[in-house]
Amino acid sequence: MIEDKVYAARSILVVGAHAFDAEVIAGPLAAAAAKGGVQVTFLHLSMGEQGHPCLIPEHYSGQKEDEAAKAAARLGVDMRKMKLRDAFLPNDNATALQVCDVIREVQPEVVIT
Numbered sequence: 501m502i503e504d505k506v507y508a509a510r511s512i513l514v515v516g517a518h519a520f521d522a523e524v525i526a527g528p529l530a531a532a533a534a535k536g537g538v539q540v541t542f543l544h545l546s547m548g549e550q551g552h553p554c555l556i557p558e559h560y561s562g563q564k565e566d567e568a569a570k571a572a573a574r575l576g577v578d579m580r581k582m583k584l585r586d587a588f589l590p591n592d593n594a595t596a597l598q599v600c601d602v603i604r605e606v607q608p609e610v611v612i613t
Contacts, residue, residue, distance in 0.1 A: 506610050507532070511539045513608035515599065517589060518548030519568040519581070526612050527575060534576035541578040541606050543599070544568060550586040557586070 506512065512533055516522035522530075522542040530540045547568070549561035565581065572579035582598055589595070603611070 507536065507538070509533070509538055509609035511541075511606060511608045512610045512612065513541050513543060513603065513606050514577075514612045515543045515545070516613075517545050518551070518586060519544045519546070519564045520548065520571070522612075523568075523571050523575070527571075529612075530577050531575045539578070539606075540576070541580060541602075541608070542568075542572055543602055544579070544581045545589055545595075545599075546584045546586040547581065548586050561586075 506529065512526075512530065514522040514526045514530060516525065522544065530542070534540045547561040547564040549557035549564065552560040555563070568579055568581075580602060582595075582602075584590070584595065
C-alpha cells in the first residue's frame with residue numbers, strides 16, 4: 501500500500517505553489533512521519549503574497565513566511581522557500597532546475613505535490 505511506502509521512507513519532500521499548500525495537502529502525514537523519525541521538508545515555491553485583500557504583498561509575504569516557519573516547527577519538519585512571485589510562477593526550465601536542486605539536496609524517497 502502507498503501508506504506503507506510513505507511512512508517507511510527516510511525522507512519526504514512536500515512541494516506547494518504557495519506557503520500553506522504543503523501544510524494543507526500533507527500536514528497530518530508530515531507530522532506523523534516526522535514523529536516517527538522521517539526527515540520531512542516543505543518546499544514553498546512562493547509565499548502566496550498576492551492573496552491578501554488589504555496588505556501589500558511585501559508585508560503579507562513576511563507574515564506568511566513567519567507563519568510558515570512556525571507551522572514547520574510545530575509539525576517537526578524543515579521548510580524551504582524559492583522566493584518566486586505569487587501569481588507569476590514561471591513554467592520554464594530555470595524554475596524546474598531550482599526544484600531539481602532541492603530534490604538533489606534533500607534526496608527524498610517520496611515527493612508529494
